[in-house]
Amino acid sequence: xxxxxxxxxxxxxxxxxxxxxxxxxxxxxxxxxxxxxxxxxxxxxxxxxxxxxxxxxxxxxxxxxxxxxxxxxxxxxxxxxxxxxxxxxxxxxxxxxxxxxxxxxxxxxxxxxxxxxxxxxxxxxxxxxxxxxxxxxxxxxxxxxxxxxxxxxxxxxxxxxxxxxxxxxxxxxxxxxxxxxxxxxxxxxxxxxxxxxxxxxxxxxxxxxxxxxxxxxxxxxxxxxxxxxxxxxxxxxxxxxxxxxxxxxxxxxxxxxxxxxxxxxxxxxxxxxxxxxxxxxxxxxxxxxxxxxxxxxxxxxxxxxxxxxxxxxxxxxxxxxxxxxxxxxxxxxxxxxxxxxxxxxxxxxxxxxxxxxxxxxxxxxxxxxxxxxxxxxxxxxxxxxxxxxxxxxxxxxxxxxxxxxxxxxxxxxxxxxxxxxxxxxxxxxxxxxxxxxxxxxxxxxxxxxxxxxxxxxxxxxxxxxxxxxxxxxxxxxxxxxxx
Numbered sequence: 129x130x131x132x133x134x135x136x137x138x139x140x141x142x143x144x145x146x147x148x149x150x151x152x153x154x155x156x157x158x159x160x161x162x163x164x165x166x167x168x169x170x171x172x173x174x175x176x177x178x179x180x181x182x183x184x185x186x187x188x189x190x191x192x193x194x195x196x197x198x199x200x201x202x203x204x205x206x207x208x209x210x211x212x213x214x215x216x217x218x219x220x221x222x223x224x225x226x227x228x229x230x231x232x233x234x235x236x237x238x239x240x241x242x243x244x245x246x247x248x249x250x251x252x253x254x255x256x257x258x259x260x261x262x263x264x265x266x267x268x269x270x271x272x273x274x275x276x277x278x279x280x281x282x283x284x285x286x287x288x289x290x291x292x293x294x295x296x297x298x299x300x301x302x303x304x305x306x307x308x309x310x311x312x313x314x315x316x317x318x319x320x321x322x323x324x325x326x327x328x329x330x331x332x333x334x335x336x337x338x339x340x341x342x343x344x345x346x347x348x349x350x351x352x353x354x355x356x357x358x359x360x361x362x363x364x365x366x367x368x369x370x371x372x373x374x375x376x377x378x379x380x381x382x383x384x385x386x387x388x389x390x391x392x393x394x395x396x397x398x399x400x401x402x403x404x405x406x407x408x409x410x411x412x413x414x415x416x417x418x419x420x421x422x423x424x425x426x427x428x429x430x431x432x433x434x435x436x437x438x439x440x441x442x443x444x445x446x447x448x449x450x451x452x453x454x455x456x457x458x459x460x461x462x463x464x465x466x467x468x469x470x471x472x473x474x475x476x477x478x479x480x481x482x483x484x485x486x487x488x489x490x491x492x493x494x495x496x497x498x499x500x501x502x503x504x505x506x507x508x509x510x511x512x513x514x515x516x517x518x519x520x521x522x523x524x525x526x527x528x529x530x531x532x533x534x535x536x537x538x539x540x541x542x543x544x545x546x547x548x549x550x551x552x553x554x555x556x557x558x559x560x561x562x563x564x565x566x567x568x569x570x571x572x573x574x575x576x577x578x579x580x581x582x583x584x585x586x587x588x589x590x591x592x593x594x595x596x597x598x599x600x601x602x603x604x605x606x607x608x609x610x611x
Contacts, residue, residue, distance in 0.1 A: 163324025167197070168463055169243055169470035171279070173479050177486070180462055183327035184318065184455035189448070197334070198359045199444045201341050203509045207437045209356045212293025214440025215283045216300060218425040219272075221418035223304045224311075226264050229411025230257060231315035232461075232544040233403050238319030238385060239462050239545060240611045243469020251386045254316040254378075256400045258392050260407075261312045265305035265463035272301020283422070283430035295357030299364060306367040313374040319465060320384040325377050333370030336439030337363050391436055399534065406611065407610035413540075413556050420560035424582050427572055431518075431579045438518025439579070441509045445519075446526060449494040456487045457537045461545030465611075468546055474605040480542040480601070488534030493532040498523045518579055528589040530577070536594030539601050547611035555596050564589035 156175065160182035168176045203210045234257040241250035276297045280290040310333070313324035327454070340362035347353025354361065378387045428439045460483040467476035498505075502523040506516050540552040564585050571581025 137343075155314035156242055159185070161324060161327070163322060166321060167576070168321055169467050169472055169475070173463075173475065173482060174387050176473075177456075177459055177479060177483055178410070180318075180321065180323050180459035181456045181483070181486075183323035184458045185452040187314065187323070187327040187330045188451035188453075188455035188458075190327070190334045196444050196448055197338055197341055198363060198484065199441065201345050202356050202359050203441070205345070205356060206292075207433055207510075207512055207515060208292045209288045210437045210440055210515075211285070211433045212280075212296060212356060213359070214436060214443070215280060215285055215289065215425065216293055216297045217440075218283065218422050219279050219297070220300060220304075220307075221421060222267075222415075223268055223301070223307055225414040225418045226411055227261070227308045227311035228414045229409075229549075230261055230264070230308075230407045231311050231405075232410030232413075232549055233257070233405075233407030233457070233547075234312055234315040235319040235461055236406055236465050236545055236547040236611050237403060238316055239321075239465025240469040240547070242320050243466035247384060247386060250320060251388065252383070252391075252396060252399055253403060254385050254387050256396055256403055257312050257316065257394060258288045258309065258387075260400065260403065261308040262305060265308045269302050272304065273298050276301070283426050286433050286578035289433060292356055295354075296360045299357060299360035303364045303368070306364060309371045310367050310374070313371065313378065313563040315387055316378070316387075317374075317383065318462055321462060321466065322383050322385075323459070323462075325374075325383065329370045329374045329377075332373050333366040335366075336369055337366030340365060366457040404609075406547050406549055409553050410544060413544075413549055413553035416553065416556040416560050420564055421575070421590045423565050424568055424586070427568055427582055428518075428579055432573075434514040435518045435579050437510070437512070438506075438520075439522050441506055441515070442519040442522035442526070445523060446510070447507055449491070451538075453487050453491060453534060453537055454541075456483055456490075459483060460538050461541040464542050464606075465547075468607065468609075473604075476542075476607070477547075477604070480538060484535045484538040487538050488531050491530040491534040495527040498527040498530075503549050515534060521580050522583045525580060526586050529587035532591040532594035535599050536590060539594070539597035542601065543597075543606055546606040550605045551600055551606065553598070555593055555600070559589045559593040559596070563592065 145184070156178060160179045163183070166179055168180065199210060199213055202213050234253065237253040238250045241247070241253060260583070276294060277290060279297070280293065285293075289352065310329070314329060317323065317326040341347060341359055343351040344354050344362050345359030347354070352358075377383055378385065379389065425436065425439065429436050460480050463479040464476045467479065502520045503516065505523065506519040540555070543549070543552045567588060568582045568585035571577050571585055572579060575581055577584065
């Protein structure tokens with residue numbers, strides 16, 4: 129009888145398989161977003177990448193929205209205010225450099241301990257990371273508050289830009305501890321494989337920022353009209369509440385890392401030294417990259433505030449696409465750390481290449497969108513006809529290397545996840561300081577390309593970085609790294 133049914137309805141078996149796979153996809157997607165206890169050193173590598181990447185992509189997308197929402201509303205105030213935000217965000221890369229450097233060390237150590245099933249060791253590494261973040265944020269706050277005019281001057285800002293951005297930069301830098309903790313605690317969650325918790329913290333922070341930004345900028349209802357400084361206050365409040373949520377999830381058994389808050393301010397100098405050894409390499413690695421971006425912003429400033437504003441809008445749009453790619457890269461870093469801890473280096477390597485392929489395909493689609501729709505994208509943020517051409521050029525020129533970026537980002541994260549922060553630092557030194565900055569200056573100042581030369585230099589340097597990373601990664605010495 130069953131054979132007769134199959135012959136009468138030959139599609140039944142196929143349809144059931146399709147339905148099962150369809151339900152399986154949505155069940156896995158729900159598991160990735162909600163979070164679950166998973167051992168990422170066993171089972172399907174593709175499934176492990178998916179479960180980690182989805183919340184990390186959403187997390188990074190939410191992080192990009194902080195800057196995107198700010199520049200959207202501030203752009204309505206004028207090009208001086210938009211340029212002030214762009215310059216401040218460029219200067220803020222110093223804070224991001226330190227935070228991301230410490231995050232690399234934190235993720236590597238926590239992931240390695242989790243792979244070894246040493247949850248208490250992961251907690252001690254996390255506690256020392258939080259302490260370091262708090263200590264480092266203090267001098268950064270003082271520099272931003274006391275020397276903001278000098279910082280603007282270094283970036284070739286016009287007088288109107290400096291005046292417009294004074295309040296913004298003082299609030300953002302003065303409260304940089306919330307940025308530091310937001311990065312570090314999410315690095316703890318990512319290293320442990322609790323990516324869904326990291327994602328939710330960014331959702332909370334962004335929803336608050338999304339609501340407060342227009343209210344504080346334009347003085348809607350009972351709120352004061354604070355202009356560009358209102359954007360900084362809204363962002364800081366959103367990030368601060370997100371940090372409170374993170375701390376609540378680190379306690380009470382909600383995370384795989386059993387942090388004890390009373391131990392945070394008790395320094396373990398041996399453990400802190402190990403963390404610093406890895407993190408300093410990560411910090412310098414990021415410093416090399418971010419200082420290059422700061423130099424590029426200053427170089428673009430030689431062509432006027434319209435060029436800087438256009439570049440700022442373009443960079444915000446670019447971050448929307450690249451930060452999700454950083455999410456996939458972070459997934460690779462977690463998988464490398466945990467699988468090396470579990471003595472499975474071949475599985476770690478396979479995870480990296482598969483993630484790189486996915487990232488490259490994704491960014492190929494983004495590149496196509498930028499080439500076709502760059503001007504409409506810019507017009508979402510500004511209608512200033514002096515600004516838009518610079519933004520269009522930046523989007524198009526920089527996107528030419530997106531396929532290379534996909535692999536370069538994942539491979540750099542893989543080195544860091546293994547605790548090898550030295551290799552990507554050397555690659556960054558060669559590609560950004562020895563190549564990108566001199567090339568950008570020459571193309572911009574010695575040829576007819578002007579600002580376009582800066583954008584083209586980015587594409588060339590990033591593409592060469594990806595090729596170098598591939599060659600070195602295949603040699604496999606990162607598998608021998610001790611953490």
